Amino acid sequence: MKITVVGTGYVGLVSGTCFSELGNEVICVDKIEEKVNMLKGGDIPIYEPGLKELVQKNQAEGRLSFTTDLEDAVKKSEVVIIAVGTPSSESGAANMSYVYTVAEEVGQAIGSDFKVVVNKSTVPIGTAEEVKRIILEKNNTADVSVCSVPEFLREGSAVSDTFNPDRVIIGTECERARKTLIELHKPLTDQILLTDVRSSEMIKYASNAFLATKISFINEIANICDAYGADVVDVAKGMGLDDRIGPKFLQAGLGYGGSCFPKDTKALIHLAEEKAYEPQLLYAVKDINDRQYQRVIHQLNGIFGEDTKGLKVALLGLAFKPNTDDMRDAPSLKIIEEVTELGMEVVAYDPIAIERTQELIGDKINYAKNVTETLQDADVVILVTEWDEFKQLSPAAIKEQVRRPVVIDGRNVFDPNQMKEAGFIYHGVGRQV
Numbered sequence: 001m002k003i004t005v006v007g008t009g010y011v012g013l014v015s016g017t018c019f020s021e022l023g024n025e026v027i028c029v030d031k032i033e034e035k036v037n038m039l040k041g042g043d044i045p046i047y048e049p050g051l052k053e054l055v056q057k058n059q060a061e062g063r064l065s066f067t068t069d070l071e072d073a074v075k076k077s078e079v080v081i082i083a084v085g086t087p088s089s090e091s092g093a094a095n096m097s098y099v100y101t102v103a104e105e106v107g108q109a110i111g112s113d114f115k116v117v118v119n120k121s122t123v124p125i126g127t128a129e130e131v132k133r134i135i136l137e138k139n140n141t142a143d144v145s146v147c148s149v150p151e152f153l154r155e156g157s158a159v160s161d162t163f164n165p166d167r168v169i170i171g172t173e174c175e176r177a178r179k180t181l182i183e184l185h186k187p188l189t190d191q192i193l194l195t196d197v198r199s200s201e202m203i204k205y206a207s208n209a210f211l212a213t214k215i216s217f218i219n220e221i222a223n224i225c226d227a228y229g230a231d232v233v234d235v236a237k238g239m240g241l242d243d244r245i246g247p248k249f250l251q252a253g254l255g256y257g258g259s260c261f262p263k264d265t266k267a268l269i270h271l272a273e274e275k276a277y278e279p280q281l282l283y284a285v286k287d288i289n290d291r292q293y294q295r296v297i298h299q300l301n302g303i304f305g306e307d308t309k310g311l312k313v314a315l316l317g318l319a320f321k322p323n324t325d326d327m328r329d330a331p332s333l334k335i336i337e338e339v340t341e342l343g344m345e346v347v348a349y350d351p352i353a354i355e356r357t358q359e360l361i362g363d364k365i366n367y368a369k370n371v372t373e374t375l376q377d378a379d380v381v382i383l384v385t386e387w388d389e390f391k392q393l394s395p396a397a398i399k400e401q402v403r404r405p406v407v408i409d410g411r412n413v414f415d416p417n418q419m420k421e422a423g424f425i426y427h428g429v430g431r432q433v
């Protein structure tokens with residue numbers, strides 16, 4: 001099959017490469033020339049395990065190419081996949097300008113042969129209809145079906161998620177398009193749900209909002225555990241043994257970050273409010289998340305009193321989660337903002353996200369080259385991202401470097417008892433020492 005993928009972010013690049021690996025001819029389009037040149041040269045603009053090798057292999061085998069020329073790519077393709085960003089606008093609604101610009105450009109290029117246009121970006125309910133309207137406004141002879149096939153990959157495991165999806169959702173009202181999209185996705189899974197376009201668009205928002213709800217739920221339970229001397233890790237384990245609940249997404253921490261949960265919960269809230277419905281559960285999910293990082297500040301105040309000025313903070317981890325260099329809505333940024341405002345000095349380390357952080361906040365903090373350098377003479381260690389490298393640290397190794405044995409473990413990585421035995425003041429999230 002001949003496919004154009006518009007947008008070479010996580011979703012466009014990973015899904016385009018995956019469809020190419022399955023034997024399709026894929027042209028990936030991006031408007032940023034620098035990005036396209038980088039990709040043509042076999043380099044990738046994001047950190048994603050396994051992706052670079054796959055891009056290079058498919059390029060070498062001649063099925064995967066990169067261009068800025070959307071018109072030419074669309075003309076050559078039967079399927080056009082839209083995978084551009086839908087970031088939050090100030091109101092919380094999804095900013096649809098990138099998707100609609102692509103719709104206009106596709107409309108100008110589409111000609112009269114039948115084409116399937118697929119929304120893979122996470123978009124408000126009703127978007128496929130609007131994209132079709134825009135395309136037809138540009139070319140009223142276009143023979144086009146606009147469908148919804150939402151993406152469920154996670155950063156850091158995007159390649160394996162794409163090759164082994166739990167399910168593929170195909171939202172379409174057109175039989176011809178349905179056949180084409182089933183054929184395209186069949187090699188990936190038997191678990192294909194066929195539905196109408198609006199339900200498909202909603203499935204994506206509902207799935208992300210549900211996962212965000214699980215996280216805010218366990219964070220709320222952790223905060224109550226703190227007050228009553230229960231241990232949230234055991235609580236989550238005990239809950240997860242019930243098949244109906246399941247063990248996943250019950251890790252208490254500093255709240256969800258990243259490019260999707262924060263923006264998608266806000267967008268769903270906005271969609272509900274637009275129809276005069278007040279989504280009380282989603283308000284609470286967002287509210288708990290907005291506040292969760294502040295527990296670090298309360299713990300600092302609890303340990304050091306109001307006298308935090310000049311304290312040296314060793315910050316372990318910057319990325320919003322391990323195995324990515326993505327800093328979008330990372331809890332580390334909010335923590336840095338507050339602790340520097342309180343006059344503390346921050347030395348931070350992350351295995352791969354330092355460059356991205358520097359682009360965002362420059363020299364507001366100091367950056368270390370490794371863990372040992374980060375810990376040196378620290379008054380307090382704050383663990384923000386649960387990289388494997390940090391999990392392997394022993395209390396003795398930390399104690400050797402720091403000035404004061406104080407650890408605030410924002411991801412419950414360390415064993416509280418070991419920490420206590422080693423003489424640390426230790427605070428996890430909903431954990432008892």
Ligand SMILES: NC(=O)C1=CN([C@@H]2O[C@H](COP(=O)(O)OP(=O)(O)OC[C@H]3O[C@@H](n4cnc5c(N)ncnc54)[C@H](O)[C@@H]3O)[C@@H](O)[C@H]2O)C=CC1
Nearest residue numbers: 007008009010011030031083084085086098121122151155
């Ligand atoms: N990042 C993730 O893990 C996931 C993202 N999604 C959704 O997928 C969508 C894309 O997300 P990301 O890949 O993270 O986006 P991104 O923002 O990283 O990349 C989007 C790309 O589209 C390009 N672009 C924008 N307008 C264009 C145009 N007119 N022509 C050509 N290229 C254009 C940009 O230059 C950029 O390279 C969003 O709606 C997101 O919510 C869904 C599942 C997972």
Ligand SMILES: O=C(O)[C@H]1O[C@H](OP(=O)(O)OP(=O)(O)OC[C@H]2O[C@@H](n3ccc(=O)[nH]c3=O)[C@H](O)[C@@H]2O)[C@H](O)[C@@H](O)[C@@H]1O
Nearest residue numbers: 151152153154155249250251253255256257258260320321
């Ligand atoms: O729509 C999207 O973009 C994607 O959003 C998430 O993927 P991602 O943001 O890459 O990362 P997750 O692994 O889901 O983690 C999100 C955030 O939740 C936090 N989290 C996750 C799980 C948990 O138990 N506790 C917890 O605090 C992580 O630390 C991270 O900050 C979803 O998992 C994907 O299915 C979805 O496709």
